[in-house]
Amino acid sequence: MLADDSEIPDDPTGGAAYCHPAAMRAWRGALTQLDSPTGLFRAAWAIARHELPEADVTAGEAAVARLADTVNSRVRSRSVDARLAHLHDVLFEVAGFAGNQDNYYAPANSYLPEVLRTKRGLPITLTLIYQSVASRCGLTVYGVNAPGHFLAEVEVNGGRSMYVDPFFGGGALAGSEALDRIEQATGRPISEAAAPLARATPASWLARILANLSASFAMTNRQRDLLAMQELQAELATHGGVRP
Secondary structure: OOOOHHHOOOOOOOOOOOOOHHHHHHHHHHHOOOOOOOHHHHHHHHHHOOOOOOOOHHHHHHHHHHHHHHHHHHOOOOOHHHHHHHHHHHHHHHOOOEEOOOOOOOHHHHOHHHHHHHOEEOHHHHHHHHHHHHHOOOOOEEEEOOOOOOEEEEEOHHHOEEEEEHHHOOEEEOHHHHHHHHHHHHOOOOOHHHOOOOEOOHHHHHHHHHHHHHHHHHHOOOHHHHHHHHHHHHHHHHOOOOOO
């Protein structure tokens, strides 16, 4: 079972000088459970609690479960294609999840509570919501830690994979199309030898969210918030994750 704030030793500061105590306590608890089905979601949610300390992760999980229930209530076939079709209709047509192209660098795009509320976010947070809902619908989805543009990889029939871009309305991409999308995002050619479509580990997924927030705070001279993200990065490194 995942640790919650009450299971972390009492420390009014959360052991941090800059990060909100609620975020640090939730972060430490979630990092011990990254291999669990909900560990990654809870850790990503903990990051948001630096600015949204009252955000309730159980409410976020309930929102994801309701989306999955809607998908599952529509499915009349055991096929992956049918489940995917309903998943995409519910998430991208009915709920309207999409990338925030108008205000891409806003920190809220990296905060799961805000992405669930506004239905707008970055590729990486939209992919996490996509994965969280899909897993409750019997689908296997991985994050793809591609340079410049995070994607989803979905296992389909026959052990094949296809790529999905939740930022652009859940568009399905073949491998070559995914590489083209990455080149468009980075503005430079890439080589398949560089493994641009490598699957993200939970730690690398979280490290990239923190890197995005750090870049946003640096651009707007929010030094205390930048230092808070560095504190979270340091905690991730001590748990065997990606070093800052």
